[in-house]
Amino acid sequence: MALDASLLSQLVTDLTQPAQLFCLLLILSLTVNLEFGYAGIPNFGKVLFVAVGAFVAGSLSYRLMIYLLGLKGADIFAFQATFVPQIDAHLANHPLTAIGLAFFMLAIGAVLGGLVGFLSSYPAIRLREDYLGMLLLASGEFFNYASQAYYPFLGGAQGMTSPSPIFSLAAFTGEQNLAVLGVLAAFALAVYVYAEKVGRSPLGRTLRAVRDSEVASEALGKDNVAIRRNVLIVGSMLAGMVGVLWLFYQPYIEPGTIGSFTRQTFTFIPFVIVILGGVSNNRGVLLGTFVYLVIIESFSQGTTYILSQGYSLPVDLSRVQAVLIGALLIFVMLRRPQGLVPEKPTLTIKRSKLKEMVDNLMRGGSSDLAEVEKEAKAE
Amino acid sequence: MIDPTISNAIVYGCLYAMMCVGLTVTYLTTKVPNFAHTDFVVIAIFSSATTFILGNFSSPYLTVPVAVLTGGVVAVLMYLLVLKPLTKRGANIVVLMISTLAVDIILTALIGAIFIDYIGTTYGRILANKGYYLFALNQLPDFQIFGERGILLVAPAVLVLMTISLNYLLKRTRFGVAMRASIENPNLAKVVGVNVERVYLVSWFIAGALAGLGGGLYSIQSPTPQATSSFLIVDIFAGSVLGGIFSIYGAIAGGLIVGISETYVIRVLTVLVNNTYGFEAGAQLDAFQKGIPLGIMIITLLIIPRGLASVDWRGLLRRLK
Numbered sequence: 001m002a003l004d005a006s007l008l009s010q011l012v013t014d015l016t017q018p019a020q021l022f023c024l025l026l027i028l029s030l031t032v033n034l035e036f037g038y039a040g041i042p043n044f045g046k047v048l049f050v051a052v053g054a055f056v057a058g059s060l061s062y063r064l065m066i067y068l069l070g071l072k073g074a075d076i077f078a079f080q081a082t083f084v085p086q087i088d089a090h091l092a093n094h095p096l097t098a099i100g101l102a103f104f105m106l107a108i109g110a111v112l113g114g115l116v117g118f119l120s121s122y123p124a125i126r127l128r129e130d131y132l133g134m135l136l137l138a139s140g141e142f143f144n145y146a147s148q149a150y151y152p153f154l155g156g157a158q159g160m161t162s163p164s165p166i167f168s169l170a171a172f173t174g175e176q177n178l179a180v181l182g183v184l185a186a187f188a189l190a191v192y193v194y195a196e197k198v199g200r201s202p203l204g205r206t207l208r209a210v211r212d213s214e215v216a217s218e219a220l221g222k223d224n225v226a227i228r229r230n231v232l233i234v235g236s237m238l239a240g241m242v243g244v245l246w247l248f249y250q251p252y253i254e255p256g257t258i259g260s261f262t263r264q265t266f267t268f269i270p271f272v273i274v275i276l277g278g279v280s281n282n283r284g285v286l287l288g289t290f291v292y293l294v295i296i297e298s299f300s301q302g303t304t305y306i307l308s309q310g311y312s313l314p315v316d317l318s319r320v321q322a323v324l325i326g327a328l329l330i331f332v333m334l335r336r337p338q339g340l341v342p343e344k345p346t347l348t349i350k351r352s353k354l355k356e357m358v359d360n361l362m363r364g365g366s367s368d369l370a371e372v373e374k375e376a377k378a379e
Numbered sequence: 380m381i382d383p384t385i386s387n388a389i390v391y392g393c394l395y396a397m398m399c400v401g402l403t404v405t406y407l408t409t410k411v412p413n414f415a416h417t418d419f420v421v422i423a424i425f426s427s428a429t430t431f432i433l434g435n436f437s438s439p440y441l442t443v444p445v446a447v448l449t450g451g452v453v454a455v456l457m458y459l460l461v462l463k464p465l466t467k468r469g470a471n472i473v474v475l476m477i478s479t480l481a482v483d484i485i486l487t488a489l490i491g492a493i494f495i496d497y498i499g500t501t502y503g504r505i506l507a508n509k510g511y512y513l514f515a516l517n518q519l520p521d522f523q524i525f526g527e528r529g530i531l532l533v534a535p536a537v538l539v540l541m542t543i544s545l546n547y548l549l550k551r552t553r554f555g556v557a558m559r560a561s562i563e564n565p566n567l568a569k570v571v572g573v574n575v576e577r578v579y580l581v582s583w584f585i586a587g588a589l590a591g592l593g594g595g596l597y598s599i600q601s602p603t604p605q606a607t608s609s610f611l612i613v614d615i616f617a618g619s620v621l622g623g624i625f626s627i628y629g630a631i632a633g634g635l636i637v638g639i640s641e642t643y644v645i646r647v648l649t650v651l652v653n654n655t656y657g658f659e660a661g662a663q664l665d666a667f668q669k670g671i672p673l674g675i676m677i678i679t680l681l682i683i684p685r686g687l688a689s690v691d692w693r694g695l696l697r698r699l700k
Contacts, residue, residue, distance in 0.1 A: 036473065040473060042473045044414075044476070123676075123677045123681045124684075127684050129473055130412050131620070133473075134412050134620065134676075135677070135680065137616075138612065138613045138616050138617065138673055138676060139673060141610060141613050141669070142613055142669045145606075145610050145613075145668075146667050149665060150666035150667070257606040257609035257610065258605050258606050263609070264484055264487075267480070268480055268484055271477050272481075314496060314500065316496050318488075319488040319496065322484050322485070322488035323484075323488045323492070326484040326485035327481075327485065329477070329478075329481045330461055330465075330478055333478055
């Protein structure tokens with residue numbers, strides 16, 4: 001039994017990190033699904049909103065904590081190695097400060113994400129999709145480039161370590177990673193429920209109408225531009241919060257287009273997940289995130305095993321993985337464009353009631369729902 | 380000697396113009412903005428630079444044809460393997476855009492795997508002996524003419540030659556007519572016997588070759604860090620959008636304006652800030668260099684979303700008179 005318990009705890013430890021990544025990727029992919037899947041908006045600047053949230057929240061919370069603790073240093077980034085442990089120790093002993101800081105960071109992520117989402121899409125939201133895609137992508141590259149090159153923001157290419165309130169706060173539990181996972185999972189669940197609600201609501205059908213036929217939705221009195229703008233703002237707010245949650249998961253910020261917040265991880269991968277799982281279909285996104293993580297985990301486990309057998313590759317394995325993921329996406333788009341779980345029409349009436357109506361029609365009765373109900377009551 | 384800011388501005392303007400034209404040609408044929416376009420540039424830079432260094436050539440200009448060829452071949456492969464099958468399946472524009480993002484990821488990884496990892500380690504000692512490192516490629520040596528760098532003469536000359544030959548190709552040759560017809564109305568072109576597929580294929584080769592041409596010359600003008608493709612994308616898209624993404628001549632103008640203003644405006648602002656706030660403050664401005672092409676793109680989209688090519692210049696002039 002003792003062996004089993006240790007095995008179990010080992011398993012929990014091994015699975016915690018992938019589970020955290022799962023939650024983060026799920027939230028991000030759900031926002032991409034909301035924008036691209038339902039409303040057809042090509043938000044190729046996803047990394048911009050994630051990075052804005054993470055960078056500003058990380059930079060500001062670090063400065064705030066330095067101010068609160070009264071730490072002194074000419075160059076705060078050069079003193080990180082001594083400051084950050086002090087901040088985290090302080091947060092571990094002051095739960096209220098830690099909770100306050102966590103909410104402060106999340107608020108920054110949401111507000112800035114939404115604001116940048118509105119501003120960066122404003123010039124092109126009225127134009128065709130390709131202009132919006134180009135503008136958002138270029139804005140993301142500009143922000144990453146400038147954050148890296150402007151030293152006072154994040155300490156240049158070296159980057160900085162953000163305070164980690166949740167991780168420090170959970171010090172007393174002894175299972176800090178599990179506590180972080182709990183927070184991430186709660187967020188992921190909330191976003192999933194929200195996305196499901198939106199998808200099934202009249203709003204969800206409006207979004208599909210905007211995606212499939214702009215002219216038709218406009219003819220029915222829908223303001224396409226306002227709808228697209230609002231969806232982008234909501235998606236960007238959530239993406240900004242993902243940036244902050246990412247800091248709870250890994251507090252290291254390395255700006256720059258080849259740093260830790262790359263276009264590949266935060267723009268491309270969510271699109272891969274959504275297309276793999278199935279467009280405008282939250283269950284598909286759930287499955288897609290899972291399949292994607294299984295693929296990359298087995299790739300890294302497999303290559304670790306092969307390398308441990310004494311073989312060596314002349315190239316960096318992360319590059320091989322990138323080529324495989326890119327090829328997988330193109331393959332899915334060619335062979336199974338509907339994804340693993342195809343899009344279904346949303347049922348506005350409960351299935352049981354629909355069946356009742358069909359039965360009634362077969363018997364030669366009326367298909368009108370009110371009459372069916374009346375009959376049912378009379379019986 | 381000409382002020383280095385001005386000469387840099389001219390050279391970057393010419394190089395961006397070549398790359399922008401390539402992007403516009405792909406946009407005209409496949410109707411999709413190709414996010415992998417700057418990877419064509421970078422792959423061309425690395426192939427010509429490694430040929431130059433390892434092949435002991437006397438001047439990097441001699442290996443520019445390698446860059447042109449590599450760019451063209453990679454573009455044709457991308458068209459054949461990704462865009463053509465997807466278009467045949469009836470993929471919409473957003474899906475096509477995502478597929479070019481996928482190609483961008485693949486090409487970036489391949490560039491890293493082939494040049495930085497494989498050639499960089501296999502020939503690492505030879506490269507290091509000559510003072511080159513592929514993970515951050517140094518600027519390649521240039522010749523001197525009248526006390527100026529050769530690129531200052533070559534880049535504008537190549538741009539003029541490119542413009543003249545493109546103009547000749549489009550207006551005076553059978554292929555040019557077929558190409559314009561295929562762009563204007565592919566179905567009608569098919570009916571009158573134009574092989575539209577082949578026209579698109581050749582157009583993609585031209586687009587990649589122009590990206591390669593710009594890239595081959597770029598490596599003589601500037602060092603090539605790993606992130607080059609990521610930040611060049613801002614300039615190239617800004618130039619194409621400014622030109623009106625459907626116009627080749629617009630793209631030349633757009634690329635020139637973006638390249639010149641990016642280099643020149645940042646320099647002027649830096650000097651201004653230095654004079655007012657001291658040296659440190661001015662140096663920080665370099666971080667926001669890419670804000671200029673982004674700003675140009677934003678202003679274009681707000682004022683003239685269809686770009687310079689859509690402006691009625693004659694009418695504007697008449698009204699000003």
